[in-house]
Amino acid sequence: MNTICVIGASLAGLLSARxxxxxxxxxxxxxxxxxxxxxxDRPPLSKDFLKGAISETDLALESEGEDPDLEWRLGGxxxxxxxxxxxxxxxxxxxxxxxxxxxxxxxxARRLPAAEGLPGVHTLRTLDDAxxxxxDLKTAKRLVVIGGGFIGAEVAATARELGLEVTLVExxxxxxxxxxxxxxxxxxxxxxxxRGVQLVCGAHVTALTGAHRVDGVRLADGTHLPAxxxxxxxxxxxxxxxxxxxxxxxxxxxLCDEGGGTSVxxxxxxxxxxxxxxxAQGRHHxxxxxxxxxxxxxxxxxxxxxxxxxxxEPARPAYLWSDQFDVKxxxxxxxxxxxxxxxxxGDPANHSFLAVYRQGGRPVAVLGVNQVxxxxxxxxxxxxxxxxxx
Amino acid sequence: MIPACPxxxxxxxxxxxxxVNPPIAVFxxxxxxxxxxxxxxxxxxxxxxxxxxxxxxxxxxxxASRFDLRTGQVDAPPAKRPVRTHQVVVQNDVIYVVPSDAPxxxxxxxxxxxxx
Ligand SMILES: Cc1cc2nc3c(=O)[nH]c(=O)nc-3n(C[C@H](O)[C@H](O)[C@H](O)COP(=O)(O)OP(=O)(O)OC[C@H]3O[C@@H](n4cnc5c(N)ncnc54)[C@H](O)[C@@H]3O)c2cc1C
Ligand code: FES
Numbered sequence: 001m002n003t004i005c006v007i008g009a010s011l012a013g014l015l016s017a018r019x020x021x022x023x024x025x026x027x028x029x030x031x032x033x034x035x036x037x038x039x040x041d042r043p044p045l046s047k048d049f050l051k052g053a054i055s056e057t058d059l060a061l062e063s064e065g066e067d068p069d070l071e072w073r074l075g076g077x078x079x080x081x082x083x084x085x086x087x088x089x090x091x092x093x094x095x096x097x098x099x100x101x102x103x104x105x106x107x108x109a110r111r112l113p114a115a116e117g118l119p120g121v122h123t124l125r126t127l128d129d130a131x132x133x134x135x136d137l138k139t140a141k142r143l144v145v146i147g148g149g150f151i152g153a154e155v156a157a158t159a160r161e162l163g164l165e166v167t168l169v170e171x172x173x174x175x176x177x178x179x180x181x182x183x184x185x186x187x188x189x190x191x192x193x194x195r196g197v198q199l200v201c202g203a204h205v206t207a208l209t210g211a212h213r214v215d216g217v218r219l220a221d222g223t224h225l226p227a228x229x230x231x232x233x234x235x236x237x238x239x240x241x242x243x244x245x246x247x248x249x250x251x252x253x254x255l256c257d258e259g260g261g262t263s264v265x266x267x268x269x270x271x272x273x274x275x276x277x278x279x280a281q282g283r284h285h286x287x288x289x290x291x292x293x294x295x296x297x298x299x300x301x302x303x304x305x306x307x308x309x310x311x312x313e314p315a316r317p318a319y320l321w322s323d324q325f326d327v328k329x330x331x332x333x334x335x336x337x338x339x340x341x342x343x344x345x346g347d348p349a350n351h352s353f354l355a356v357y358r359q360g361g362r363p364v365a366v367l368g369v370n371q372v373x374x375x376x377x378x379x380x381x382x383x384x385x386x387x388x389x390x
Numbered sequence: 391m392i393p394a395c396p397x398x399x400x401x402x403x404x405x406x407x408x409x410v411n412p413p414i415a416v417f418x419x420x421x422x423x424x425x426x427x428x429x430x431x432x433x434x435x436x437x438x439x440x441x442x443x444x445x446x447x448x449x450x451x452x453x454a455s456r457f458d459l460r461t462g463q464v465d466a467p468p469a470k471r472p473v474r475t476h477q478v479v480v481q482n483d484v485i486y487v488v489p490s491d492a493p494x495x496x497x498x499x500x501x502x503x504x505x506x
Contacts, residue, residue, distance in 0.1 A: 055498075061467045061470075063470040372440045372452065
């Protein structure tokens with residue numbers, strides 16, 4: 001191979017490029033990124049960066065002096081792919097031929113059609129989003145967050161710490177309930193309530209109000225929640241629209257085998273845009289967490305360089321973390337699959353506990369809340385038995 | 391030289407945190423080496439003594455950057471800077487740490503951490 005093109009110049013793209021070098025590939029690597037920024041870290045965008053505790057330079061993913069000899073093409077998207085000849089068309093109309101391709105285009109924040117173009121309404125995915133939200137929060141008094149996923153809950157916590165009045169609207173029984181189950185989600189909801197976040201659960205948003213700028217959120221039961229700023233945190237969609245019609249198999253993301261190989265030889269996909277086949281679950285599964293990209297970039301690089309003959313190690317169970325107020329939340333495995341959950345250490349009422357999720361008696365997931373040391377032990381336990389942990 | 395603990399109280403595979411300022415973590419690796427580094431991750435405020443020891447590397451308990459206990463080098467982001475290493479001396483079955491006089495690489499937002 002003489003030229004490998006990596007599309008998407010963020011976490012998964014950078015780590016793939018590094019892994020290619022680490023595995024001895026000496027040819028040309030071109031990184032194509034839609035954003036004009038060098039790769040940066042997204043998790044702080046809803047936490048320390050939004051709070052103003054760290055700066056933009058702290059977000060950089062590249063180390064100082066690092067030089068894996070990469071060719072950067074930033075500020076323009078790839079708009080089409082011809083997999084047969086591996087030709088990539090860019091937004092400026094030019095195109096590029098590659099011998100190997102890594103698709104690492106990530107995901108975008110899902111939007112509320114009703115909110116399009118209304119000033120004061122934000123989603124949070126990129127550095128530019130975070131800059132705009134940070135600026136808007138400076139003068140705001142009341143924030144309404146729509147959606148109690150991780151990003152919504154984190155933004156609510158950060159804004160509260162900044163002194164805003166915060167209301168979090170969630171359609172389920174508690175924020176995060178779809179990921180960690182209702183019982184444990186209630187314990188974390190308790191942290192938010194104690195710190196003064198107003199939670200409105202089981203509620204559906206029917207409209208955003210305001211003529212020239214948002215001034216509130218209307219719920220299905222008629223309630224009107226006044227707001228100076230609204231954050232829509234209703235999930236993310238994989239960035240695969242540009243691949244439609246290319247012939248590459250798509251589902252909820254680019255469909256890949258367990259080594260990251262797509263339906264076309266010479267093309268792999270990794271990170272938030274990719275749904276790898278998970279033999280333990282018997283289905284494709286898209287992981288939208290940091291360590292998913294980190295653990296898989298090396299595997300995808302090996303698949304590409306070996307022409308698909310490298311045998312990947314069994315995947316480790318998904319791991320994610322979240323910081324809300326002074327609470328560190330860690331989760332490994334698929335809590336959704338569990339039929340029981342038990343607190344094995346600490347007390348949810350004190351916001352420091354460890355809970356184990358079991359399916360048919362065997363652990364499938366572990367949740368740690370301010371239990372870093374013990375969580376590491378459990379994580380090790382689950383990771384060393386990956387085939388069972390899903 | 392700071393006394394850490396008796397050799398017998400730190401089995402292989404375990405770590406102990408010294409509440410000096412900034413804190414130091416001492417590891418006993420599976421093949422019997424005893425190595426010391428700053429306890430605070432260079433990325434954020436995590437205690438590396440709570441991390442996952444494998445060979446002579448420790449994986450940060452929060453975001454999984456791995457540090458080489460001998461050189462302090464980090465393998466991949468989110469941490470970008472090496473962690474400071476310290477010399478270890480074992481005398482009369484007691485582990486001592488000779489603190490480095492190089493400046494530490496503490497994360498942003500952490501200057502000096504107080505622990506109970
Ligand atoms: C606010 C926020 C907080 C988060 N917090 C956590 C957390 O606490 N813990 C955790 O585990 N995970 C967290 N995550 C998730 C984590 O950041 C992602 O899993 C990670 O960024 C995935 O990396 P990626 O490279 O696959 O995708 P992305 O980071 O989305 O990067 C994809 C890149 O590709 C570019 N791109 C898209 N389409 C094209 C195209 N057609 N051509 C060229 N370039 C393109 C995009 O502009 C983007 O720069 C958070 C995410 C966000 C947004
Ligand atoms: S705190 Fe150690 S890697 Fe983030």
